[in-house]
Amino acid sequence: MQVQSMFFKRRASEKLADGLLQANMRKAKGKFVDARAKAVLEFGNWEPLRDYAAKLRDAALADLDAYLVEFERNATRRGSVVHWAETAEEACAIIVKIAQDNGVRKVTKSKSMVSEEVNLNERLEAAGVQVVETDLGEYILQLAHEPPSHIVAPAIHKSKEQVADLFTEAHGKPRITQIDALTREAREQLREHFLSADMGISGSNFLVAETGTTLTVTNEGNADLVTTIPRIHCVIAGIEKVIPTLEDFACLVRLLPRSAIGQSITNYLTLTTGVKGPGDADGPEQMHIVLVDAGRTKFVGTDLQEMLRCIRCGACMNHCPVYQNIGGHAYGWVYPGPMGSVLTPVYVGIENAGDLPNAATFCGECAVACPVKIPLPDLMRKLRERQFDGHLRPWSERVGLHAWGWLAMRPGLYAFATGWAARIGSWLGGRDGLIHSLPGLDGWTKGRDMPAPSGRTFRDLYRERQGKR
């Protein structure tokens, strides 16, 4: 996906003005947030589980290199071929080559955000391979030629009416709008592709080092068909996905679906370990696992490393008041919301995504919701520090902060300046005590009045009062 994050502000304002999107987002919001809250309540012992999961992820990341090698060893033992891709480009090249070497003409895909990250579909199509997305949301977006706007529910920004229009056009059938009927229609369309694909590509939620297993969590069961029917199965996954043991998965899978959509467990857990063995009824003849770095190692050993704990549940964006109002596309790349505001600047360069770490009020809802306790606001603040130190914010902001810091350290001068500010502000407020517009503050005054100061500072009034006593 092309990076558009540098246009965040403009895109956000388009989204704010898009009535249909706003309505769709409003509908989605309650669903996610309420469902999670209920699931967490029912579970009961949530906080200790989060603590444990955070530790578990940290332990895996602390020895990432060792676990990856262990994963490679065990996966290879089971007949998989493990490939290492340092860049997005390399990841695509590896997969295109696998396809070409094996005469692959059609690929079925289950949901994979890494593949969006590296632009895999485009690359495969350029090499003459037909790619069919089989996750319902991704399928819808493939028809709409749009990128996902959410990491768990990629087409959350679409209404069922919009989906109906897309289906009518693509399938040439009468228009229907009931969700189950739409799902059935997509299923019918996909069935034929499942059976005729030469290669299946899936993402992976976790890579289990001790067994060489790749794990995928889905609700539609499409991953099962993608991973077992075609003669070649290719997994594409970020290197941070590795966990030491299946036991660890048992903990994480309690957190993931509950945090994502308030489900105690997903309909399908797809575990794939190696190729079809002698006597197996089905399974691929070849299994390839492409482990992708593409910026992940830039987190390792830094003060942002905690970000790699992420298990891609989407809770942070579901709870984010900024995301709730602008949707995922405004963020301009694969990963929206708070997690994206940390990932994107590091993956694509902070100079290309400078607004993202600033697109937060630090309300803290994301940090409370995150199942692996990633301190997202703290990480965004660290990115802001990098921007400030690297002179990457507008000079006016920089000068303003220095001036404010300088003044606040000089109480006499500060009292003088704020005394005047209070007086002038009050005068500007006029009779109704409201400042309707103020140059430099138009970000505020465009949509709100600025209640004017009352005229004297506390400090002045207090000194007067003490004098009288």
Next chain:
Amino acid sequence: MKVGLFVTCLVDVARPGIGFAALKLLESAGCEVVVPATQTCCGQPGYNSGAREISRTLARKVLAEFKDCDYVVAPSGSCSGQVKASYAQDLFKDDPDRAEFEKLAAKWYELSDFLVNVLQVQSVPGRFEGTVTYHDSCSGLRELGVKMQPRFLLSMAGASVAEMAEAEKCCGFGGTFSIKLGEISTRMCENKCASARATGAKAIVGGDLGCLLNIEGRLRREGDHETKVLHFAQVIAGDG
């Protein structure tokens, strides 16, 4: 008991009345209140804008000013969150003075929390007839656990609190966010105002002036000049 009042930079400049309300509440509960004249700001605007060093310098100043108090109280969850959750835990995490900042954090309270949990007040000077709705400010709520304290105090003053939908949702203020990303901020505030207004309360009450100015500014722009927007200190001190 010597209690330092941290007025907050915003209250100082924009709404001194909130500072006096806090003063009145503390004094009427029998505290000896000191207000260091040199105080300015806790440093949060710099901290959240990435200017770490500037905010560290200011944090040292705050420490020096309030070191000798038994308690420090601020009519703001946001500034209190900065002192309690960021000074020692982040800004001075690896600093020889960390322990000093931990001590400061331990004796620092947000106003409603102090009145309810330390002073355990049984009555308040103010009376308020009618219904209010309470907006939970983010830092106070999520960093300090301020939730029931202000509601409890408001009911002591006779106000009935009607809960709005999503009372815990951010109002969109976020310090410089409200200017840097004004459009998003405005939309968030619009939502907040709608939830608040749906309760029919005659006042929207909160514990952080930043949020209150944001909400008031939006209400007035929408043409609502009736609904009052008040700090809980004003209500319970009888200065509303």
